[in-house]
Amino acid sequence: MPPAEVPEDVLTTPFTDHLLRNAAAGGPAFTCRTFPGPSDETLSWPQVLDRVRGVARELRRRTRPGDRVAIVARQDLGYVVAFLGTLYAGRIAVPLSVPTGRSGRARIEAAFADATPAACLTSKAFLEKLPPVVALAIEDISPDDVEPPAEVAMADPAYLQYTSGSTRRPAGAVISHRALVAACWQTTECYHADASTHLAGWVPFFHDMGLVLLIGTPVFLGAHSVFFTPMEFVRDPMRWIRLLADHPGAITAAPNFAFDLVAEAAGEPVDLAHVNSVLNGSEPVRAASVEGFHRAFAPFGLPRGAIKPCYGLAEATVFVASAGDEGPTVRTFDGRELVSVGRPYGQRIRIVDKEIQVAGPNVADGYWGRPDDGLFTEDGWLRTGDLGFEHDGLLYVTGRLKDLIIVDGRNHYPQDVEATVEAAHPAIRAGRVAAFAVGDSRGEGVAVVAGSAVQDDDEVATAVRRAVSAGHDLPLRALWLVRPGAVPRTSSGKVSRAAARDRWWGENGPHD
Template sequence: MPPADVPDDVLTTPFTDYLLRNAGEDRPAFTCRTFPGPADHTLTWPEVVARVRGVARELRHRTRPGDRVAIVARQDLGYVVAFLGVLYAGRVAVPLPVPIGRTGRARVESAFADATPSVCLTSKDLLDKVPPAVVLAVEDIEPDDAEPPAAVAMTDPAYLQYTSGSTRRPAGAVISHRALVAGCWQTTQCYGADASTPLVGWVPFFHDMGLVLLVGTPVFLGSRSVFCTPVEFVRDPLRWIRLLAEHPGAVTAAPNFAFDLAAEAAGELEDLDLSRVNSLLNGSEPVRAGTVENFERAFAPFGLPRAAHKPCYGLAEATVFVTSAGAEGPTVRVFEDGEPRVSVGRPYGQRIRIVGNEIQVAGPNLADGYWGRDDVIAPDGWLATGDLGFVHDGQLYVTGRLKDLIIVDGRNHHPQDIEATVEAAHPAIRRAAAFGVRDGRGEGVAVVAGCTAPGEAAETAVRRAVSAAHDLPLRALWLVRPGEVPRTSSGKVSRAAARERWWGENERHG
């Protein structure tokens, strides 16, 4: 069995101490791969520390301890330096996305209104695109060889992790220095990572999975991070796979949809060796049995061990990590409801329990609360996650979100089960969002699905599949263009946004 507790020496060592331990290691620390090319842009550990000290120096001239500093920058080396510089200065980082499009702008503006940052660190070409604040371009900040780190308490806030907003308005979870090091320890211990382990990926830095795995964990271990941008992954999902082959022993992470995209593109892959991949963490959204099977089938010919695929579960309020599959790899079981379910493994360094079907978590990796609110996230030491699940043979299975649960005629239906049925009903169907609705006939279910060939054949197939698998008639079905089904910033289906856009419009216009 894994150890139950994070060691005291970890929980009492400030995160910046780990950074300074790496200062004398003249070897690659962070590498950003850009395209076309490809081209690698790398900072060694001494270069990282010097640039971080420069950022800290500038922030101390303009802010006071406890001030929030927003980071709205490209996913490149500047983002890494900005985040670490804020922590080194003893300020509170607010990692955010580039405000692209109406949704992106609204997300950033909402976070600014909530966190009220004193300064915004950004990329040079974005200076005129961020909300009003004192704005500094990270590229223009000169390195520093002497700036000391701020003295911080382990309970002080390190950063605000804004939630993805799949069921509500985004809120800033307050992640302390203690929670950050605890989360890094839990991740590295679960996957047997050390200073020789490359951390590889593309998940955005403003998302908890990308921030902890690709920025926090390399500092904690003194290892190397190699990353590209989410856009470059979407343009060619095999860029992610090639990075794994180039860096034997790598640990990486991505949402379930990324595994689907990579498997679909695998036919274009030339010979490469994936036999030494350590772990591919599959989390952030429901892990589907079909995805596990398709991914294994696609990449087994290249030597990828099935056990390297690690379904996992986490959330922003737990500094991303809660449970994960271990050396056994994915476990898929069919239970009484007939649905194949994928285990998300066991906790490592924290505890879980099920109360009224809801998953609850306790451990040193928990956030302290939400910024600007008086309520405590875990007043009794246990975080009520809002996720539904159960434990079988010591492993956790997540069945859905409490707020998303659909109740029709007294029966509970999990939307992701209905979505899986919809997506398998016809080859033209892509991403789907299922949600509960109410009209004159009472409670029902509606679905919005991306479809490459909308028409009677696809619609009939979907309605028949849902009726047969779930004994549910669909109250409404919209087949839209692929890509139109709303997502959160982390790539999850946003059922609340889908309901508001389609069913809300239906209600407004009768």
């Protein structure tokens, strides 16, 4: 069955028109849940519009059309208002994370250097921690009830979505107003969402999944969004599950590692019989994680069909393909167990030389300032850099082109090696392993950094080496057993193989 097409009326209706419609209808818009408590703070749609208008007024006083506006703020109602206010003003939003830690500050500085924002909307606590720029504290901006929305073309840039995890200088995918509404429609179509749906979760707003699911889609639908911070999830993963139980019919999303964490924490009784969809995406979806999550929460009513493995990327705004009402499909190919990420909705996919390529209205217009980056094929298809194939009409993602490990002419997927390492010994922590290709005078090989409950342990190291040798016919060129928290992650929580390689191998071979 061919994929549905995004209706033309969707692609020609400005995003801010949905905000104006919602304000006229009223009702709850965004709820920020804080802890301990929990305690909820909610803005209605009319309140959101007035605060958005206030932000737009201040931005118009200090910036010009086409200027970029960075958003560096806590994950609270202020972030929502800042993002929507920037679009309402007709400026280009640059949603970013807060400048915590050395790596966080480096990401902010790199994104600022690339996007050159004219202003920054931020929380008061970060005013002194930003690169030199006109900074406005969101808390100090008063509402406005008359400021009109900017007139924008649907092809105009709405925001720059900076990708995570790359070792090159940061790349800001240019997301147009047209691409944003297309992605919101795709979510609506795939998961049967409407104005009565709750969009719930904790994925960060600076990440494409969090931005579109928890801010964009609620505006598009006039639906209720309820969220809390990623750190609060880490402190108690069950907060995510309680949030779903509190909001029947919710749609939520998280990376694969979160499914492992919350399955380990399961136990208290919750009612999950009315959950709409729990999306597993943003990083490779593992069969063991899907099955473990279902086993943990099926006793509390979670339908298997509510678990939706999916696939997307920042360069496609977020959405490419997803499982539908059937839930997860797990198949074994050449001895390798793979989870399907479903079918496309509102765009087309094709496989060329094993690479997944995408075309549709949700695709970004390249990278900011880099029109010739090689992102598109000669006939205009987005090159995802992801490897995969289709089987029985379903898409399977097998790995990344840049992460592929090639030893003696044979291809090895790093996630397969990582799964073998995780299963080799109970001390190895799931979701805390990075496998990557290395090279020295002996040629190409593979090295592993593994988060372990114990370090400097010969038993664990021997078990890992034997498992990789037996499972993949690969001797490990190097193995480091480190504290689980020492394994580097991207800003969105994925294990960063590139950063692990730089830290433990570098340009001149292994180092401690």
